Amino acid sequence: MRKTLLAILVFASLIVNAQDINIIPRPASVQIGNGKFPINSFTKIVEAGSGLHNTALLLNNYLKKFYGIQLPIVKSTGVWQNAIVLNYDRIDNPFAGAYNLTIDKEKIYIGGDNETGVFYGVQSLIQLLPLDNKKNLVLPQVNISDAPRFAYRGLHLDCGRHFFDIAFIKKYIDFIAMYKLNTFHWHLTEDQGWRIEIKKYPKLTEVGAWRDGTIIGRYPGKGNDSTKHGGYYTQEQIKEIVKYAADRYITVIPEIEMPGHSMAALASYPELGCTGGPYAVQQTWGVFDDVYCAGNEKTFSFLQDVLDEVMDLFPSKYIHIGGDECPKTRWKTCPKCQQRIKDNNLKDEHALQSYVIQRIEKYVNSKGRQIIGWDEILEGGLAPNASVMSWRGEQGGIDAAKQKHTVIMTPGDWCYFDHSQTKNEDSVTIGGYTTVEKVYSYEPIPAALSADDAQYVLGAQANVWTEYMSNTNKVEYMIFPRLAAMSEVLWSNKQNRDWTDFEKRLLNEFKRYDWLKLNYSKAYFDIQASILPTENNDGVLYTLATKYKNGNIIVNDKTYSNPVLIKASSTINTQLIDNSSRKILSSITQNFSFNKATGKKITLVTNPSSSYPGNVGAFGLVNGVSAGTKGMNSAEWLGWSGKDMEAIIDFGKTENFTSVSISVWKQEASWIYLPSSVEIFISADGKDWNTVAKALPENGIWKDEHSISLNFSVQSAKYIKVIAHNYGKIADGKAGSGNNAWLFVDEIKVN
Numbered sequence: 001m002r003k004t005l006l007a008i009l010v011f012a013s014l015i016v017n018a019q020d021i022n023i024i025p026r027p028a029s030v031q032i033g034n035g036k037f038p039i040n041s042f043t044k045i046v047e048a049g050s051g052l053h054n055t056a057l058l059l060n061n062y063l064k065k066f067y068g069i070q071l072p073i074v075k076s077t078g079v080w081q082n083a084i085v086l087n088y089d090r091i092d093n094p095f096a097g098a099y100n101l102t103i104d105k106e107k108i109y110i111g112g113d114n115e116t117g118v119f120y121g122v123q124s125l126i127q128l129l130p131l132d133n134k135k136n137l138v139l140p141q142v143n144i145s146d147a148p149r150f151a152y153r154g155l156h157l158d159c160g161r162h163f164f165d166i167a168f169i170k171k172y173i174d175f176i177a178m179y180k181l182n183t184f185h186w187h188l189t190e191d192q193g194w195r196i197e198i199k200k201y202p203k204l205t206e207v208g209a210w211r212d213g214t215i216i217g218r219y220p221g222k223g224n225d226s227t228k229h230g231g232y233y234t235q236e237q238i239k240e241i242v243k244y245a246a247d248r249y250i251t252v253i254p255e256i257e258m259p260g261h262s263m264a265a266l267a268s269y270p271e272l273g274c275t276g277g278p279y280a281v282q283q284t285w286g287v288f289d290d291v292y293c294a295g296n297e298k299t300f301s302f303l304q305d306v307l308d309e310v311m312d313l314f315p316s317k318y319i320h321i322g323g324d325e326c327p328k329t330r331w332k333t334c335p336k337c338q339q340r341i342k343d344n345n346l347k348d349e350h351a352l353q354s355y356v357i358q359r360i361e362k363y364v365n366s367k368g369r370q371i372i373g374w375d376e377i378l379e380g381g382l383a384p385n386a387s388v389m390s391w392r393g394e395q396g397g398i399d400a401a402k403q404k405h406t407v408i409m410t411p412g413d414w415c416y417f418d419h420s421q422t423k424n425e426d427s428v429t430i431g432g433y434t435t436v437e438k439v440y441s442y443e444p445i446p447a448a449l450s451a452d453d454a455q456y457v458l459g460a461q462a463n464v465w466t467e468y469m470s471n472t473n474k475v476e477y478m479i480f481p482r483l484a485a486m487s488e489v490l491w492s493n494k495q496n497r498d499w500t501d502f503e504k505r506l507l508n509e510f511k512r513y514d515w516l517k518l519n520y521s522k523a524y525f526d527i528q529a530s531i532l533p534t535e536n537n538d539g540v541l542y543t544l545a546t547k548y549k550n551g552n553i554i555v556n557d558k559t560y561s562n563p564v565l566i567k568a569s570s571t572i573n574t575q576l577i578d579n580s581s582r583k584i585l586s587s588i589t590q591n592f593s594f595n596k597a598t599g600k601k602i603t604l605v606t607n608p609s610s611s612y613p614g615n616v617g618a619f620g621l622v623n624g625v626s627a628g629t630k631g632m633n634s635a636e637w638l639g640w641s642g643k644d645m646e647a648i649i650d651f652g653k654t655e656n657f658t659s660v661s662i663s664v665w666k667q668e669a670s671w672i673y674l675p676s677s678v679e680i681f682i683s684a685d686g687k688d689w690n691t692v693a694k695a696l697p698e699n700g701i702w703k704d705e706h707s708i709s710l711n712f713s714v715q716s717a718k719y720i721k722v723i724a725h726n727y728g729k730i731a732d733g734k735a736g737s738g739n740n741a742w743l744f745v746d747e748i749k750v751n
């Protein structure tokens with residue numbers, strides 16, 4: 001009683017100032033005192049409860065590694081003085097992980113709801129340690145109580161597209177632990193490589209773990225590096241990883257893909273495919289027609305044998321069996337698959353996929369485990385006990401939860417860490433644009449779910465597909481700092497989520513990344529640039545902003561205060577300078593290239609898609625800046641799905657000109673096609689139009705894939721109209737066949 005009273009008195013006199021506490025994910029409650037507690041070589045780690053030695057050792061290892069000190073670890077002592085006490089507290093939370101962390105002038109006290117909670121308390125303690133002074137381990141007095149919001153807090157890694165050794169897998173597990181996540185989804189089999197030793201099928205790793213080359217650059221690639229790539233994890237290494245993760249209260253969920261994404265397995269055992277092969281471990285990315293034959297009993301005995309060994313290695317309740325992106329092409333013409341459809345009265349090949357998943361589920365269930373599959377497993381009927389991982393947006397998760405199936409949310413727009421996180425990305429990524437702020441904004445409970453159905457959402461996960469991550473530096477760069485944002489989405493109370501508060505802690509987190517020598521994205525410091533029209537259409541206004549409050553934008557060596565008026569072709573250099581360190585945090589070199597249309601008034605007959613609206617709408621077509629040839633993610637592109645671009649430019653006076661060109665983008669794998677034709681019209685009044693020129697591809701092929709130019713005899717007009725006709729429906733056999741093609745247009749140049 002006296003102790004409690006004293007504690008209240010002490011804390012009542014404290015200033016509540018959460019600014020100095022930079023824990024990520026944000027704890028449920030933080031009260032800061034005004035005293036300090038120094039850790040010195042006499043400080044003991046006290047195990048006041050049983051089962052806490054593992055966590056005591058991890059803390060000591062951290063102190064040794066980063067501060068060069070090792071503390072004595074003792075069982076309980078009567079007096080808790082100059083001590084870091086690890087203990088159990090009774091805390092009410094529906095699942096494991098809650099803890100209290102109190103630092104007063106005598107001790108650091110961590111009380112967890114169980115071992116997991118104590119471990120998370122230690123993670124928070126680690127985040128309170130100074131990042132800039134190796135000798136002086138002084139901690140603020142603080143009173144934290146904390147508990148996780150979701151039971152499932154996951155991070156995935158695709159080791160199929162690129163292989164990462166177990167040293168990195170351990171590091172990756174440390175990242176998961178640092179942010180109080182509890183699940184590592186280990187993607188172990190792919191078209192491009194089989195990564196897990198299976199004793200009964202040695203060719204899976206002798207053959208399936210290796211490919212003879214990899215495409216260079218973005219799919220479909222500029223050639224092949226002709227370099228052997230591969231590797232696999234032995235069963236001993238896998239046991240080591242499972243133990244390493246368990247010591248950090250992390251469950252490893254293995255993923256064995258079926259029935260698609262399995263070409264490495266087919267290359268090893270061709271009799272498992274519909275055609276019998278031969279097959280090769282793939283050297284390029286995408287989705288492949290050759291999949292396991294669903295009509296062949298051998299496929300099932302193989303998969304069950306593999307799963308037997310997998311379940312022996314991984315104690316997780318859930319086994320992920322993939323299920324995504326399985327083309328039905330081979331099944332449609334395979335006699336065995338067709339026989340299976342007939343024998344089982346299945347409606348079609350989608351029902352055959354469902355047959356495969358349900359049969360495998362029955363097997364996995366018979367071993368006391370449960371399956372998770374990507375949301376395609378909903379098609380053709382969900383297996384009775386399956387959990388669904390919703391990746392193609394939220395709908396799969398919504399549908400599954402309404403059917404009372406447990407759900408893990410991983411919708412691409414927020415949770416795919418293979419997307420770019422900056423508009424200025426200079427390495428190749430798969431596409432998309434998912435900033436740290438976007439990740440932070442994610443709410444795992446879809447708004448469409450009732451409170452009852454929402455209970456089926458166990459949590460969420462970030463996915464790291466590694467087509468364009470061939471080394472560990474790139475993986476780190478892609479996950480940090482977005483993982484920090486995701487951890488708060490998964491851990492912190494909804495009412496405690498606040499981007500502005502997170503931003504402050506994020507700046508400290510960058511120091512932590514430097515301290516831990518991690519590679520990370522500095523996209524947060526990107527200068528946000530917009531190019532706006534002027535009032536008189538006599539140039540463009542270059543407008544700059546930064547989220548970073550302790551920095552200044554410098555434009556051509558002068559401090560930026562107002563939008564810069566640009567009236568002719570020029571190059572503008574912009575930098576964000578840190579006010580304290582004077583370091584350059586980010587920079588942009590922007591070329592403006594003027595022609596007769598630049599800065600002029602422009603209107604569009606059909607608006608672009610809201611997914612590709614351009615930088616400042618239609619004006620982006622005449623802002624003097626070209627998207628360039630870097631990729632589809634430039635904000636300069638305007639995109640139309642199935643529709644034409646029809647733009648009218650008003651010169652404000654009669655102009656003479658002899659050519660028009662438009663910049664275009666082609667990336668058919670992403671459904672982006674060049675136009676079917678381009679037409680130019682002129683008008684004196686913007687009402688009556690005369691045809692000037694029309695361009696068509698020669699034999700269906702445009703000579704220049706980046707720009708279409710039309711030249712003609714001198715024309716005089718006040719208005720010009722440019723129509724780029726959409727390609728139309730995508731042909732059979734192409735990615736997205738039957739869907740509308742995208743048309744991507746940027747700068748319209750008139751000379």
Ligand code: ACM
Pocket residue numbers: 324325374391
């Ligand atoms: C996936 O991203 N194909 C699950």
Ligand code: ZN
Pocket residue numbers: 273274292293294295296330331334335336337
């Ligand atoms: Zn077949």
